[in-house]
Amino acid sequence: MSLVARALEEVGIATVVIGSARDIVTYCGVPRFLFTDFPLGNPCGRPYDQKSQNLIISSALSLLETATEPGTVIETPLVWDKSSVWKTNYMRVGDDNRAGLLAAGDARRKEQKRQRLKAQTPLNSPGST
Amino acid sequence: MSTETTVHYMERSRDYYAAHGYNTPYEWAHFDDIPFAPLNKPLAKSTTTIITTSMPTAKTARNQRELHLGDLNNPPSKLFTDGLAWDRDATHTNDLGSYFPVEELHKRRRTGEIGQLAQNYYCVPTRYSQRLTTQQEAPAIVASCLNDGVDIALLVPL
Numbered sequence: 197m198s199l200v201a202r203a204l205e206e207v208g209i210a211t212v213v214i215g216s217a218r219d220i221v222t223y224c225g226v227p228r229f230l231f232t233d234f235p236l237g238n239p240c241g242r243p244y245d246q247k248s249q250n251l252i253i254s255s256a257l258s259l260l261e262t263a264t265e266p267g268t269v270i271e272t273p274l275v276w277d278k279s280s281v282w283k284t285n286y287m288r289v290g291d292d293n294r295a296g297l298l299a300a301g302d303a304r305r306k307e308q309k310r311q312r313l314k315a316q317t318p319l320n321s322p323g324s325t
Numbered sequence: 326m327s328t329e330t331t332v333h334y335m336e337r338s339r340d341y342y343a344a345h346g347y348n349t350p351y352e353w354a355h356f357d358d359i360p361f362a363p364l365n366k367p368l369a370k371s372t373t374t375i376i377t378t379s380m381p382t383a384k385t386a387r388n389q390r391e392l393h394l395g396d397l398n399n400p401p402s403k404l405f406t407d408g409l410a411w412d413r414d415a416t417h418t419n420d421l422g423s424y425f426p427v428e429e430l431h432k433r434r435r436t437g438e439i440g441q442l443a444q445n446y447y448c449v450p451t452r453y454s455q456r457l458t459t460q461q462e463a464p465a466i467v468a469s470c471l472n473d474g475v476d477i478a479l480l481v482p483l
Contacts (some may be wrong), residue, residue, distance in 0.1 A: 197355060197380060197426055197449060197451070197482040198404045198480075199455060200326070200376060200458065200462065201478070201480050202356070202359070203466070203467050204362075204466070204467060204470060205361060205362045206362075206467075207467055207470075208360075209362060209364075209467075209470055209471075209475055209477070209478055210364040211475065211478045211480055212475060212478070213477075213482070214426075214479060214480065214481050215482050216352075217332075219333050219334055219335050219387055220337075220353060223335065223353055223354075224353065224355060224356065225353045225355070225357070225358070225359040227359055227360065227361045227362070233330075233331060234416075235411070235415035236410065236412045236424075237413075237415075237416045237417070237418055238416055238424055239423075239425055239481045239482065239483065240422060240426045240481055241422065241423050242423065243418075243420035243423040244420045244422075245424075249422050249426065250429065253426050253429040253479075257368055257433075257439070261364060264363070267359050267387050269343035271394075274391040274442075276415070279326070279389060282412060282414065282415035283331075285415070286337065286413055286414070286415070287337045287340075289340050289341055290405050292470050294344055295371055297341070297345050298345065298346055300345060301342075301345030302346060303412055304345070305346070
């Protein structure tokens with residue numbers, strides 16, 4: 197998505213990326229980034245919460261008007277919850293789930309191999325037209 | 326329980342996929358230079374579009390993601406997020422407004438805060454290949470936005 201923002205800016209279209217993966221977006225480098233420290237999935241506000249959705253779009257439009265240099269990052273004051281447990285849990289790897297994650301990876305590779313072999317099966321085998 | 330100020334997604338996903346047995350870490354896009362186009366007209370006279378990573382159907386979201394153009398002035402009541410990377414344990418995507426701000430933009434168009442909404446919005450596939458994004462989807466979106474007279478793009482990756 198950051199790559200698309202960069203391409204649009206190169207032809208003169210002003211962009212703002214609105215999201216929560218700050219390290220990924222800023223590492224790529226985009227002209228304007230509005231960051232909200234929410235779990236991935238709701239870049240435009242808390243579900244069914246017009247107040248936060250209004251705040252985020254207002255902040256994004258303001259950023260478009262006020263940014264004067266590339267790489268401008270603004271953070272909204274919104275907080276998902278006080279515990280921040282979600283920050284620890286997302287894509288967590290620990291001793292209790294390591295074997296399960298590896299098994300899931302093995303199953304996925306096996307399925308991908310099966311799909312590749314299926315795709316390589318010749319269509320002009322006997323009986324086909 | 327430790328708390329973090331911000332999730333470091335690059336490090337987290339490297340560790341997560343390594344635990345799955347994928348030992349070649351993904352190389353995230355990185356550039357030293359950043360292009361910059363100042364907004365050269367007032368919001369009230371600007372034409373705005375939305376670019377999302379959600380998809381128009383459940384099937385395209387799950388496993389057949391491709392660039393999709395939709396009518397921003399006749400927007401969908403639902404978009405699809407299955408198969409995309411987001412935090413299913415902490416939240417949900419049942420409310421379109423939480424990831425596709427079409428109602429917020431229509432509301433502001435009606436009050437005159439922003440000008441026109443563009444003809445099209447865009448559903449962009451998230452891809453492993455940066456080359457495909459750069460050489461296929463990005464040029465197609467740029468051409469369409471130029472054709473539609475877009476001044477502003479709000480990009481809302483999940």
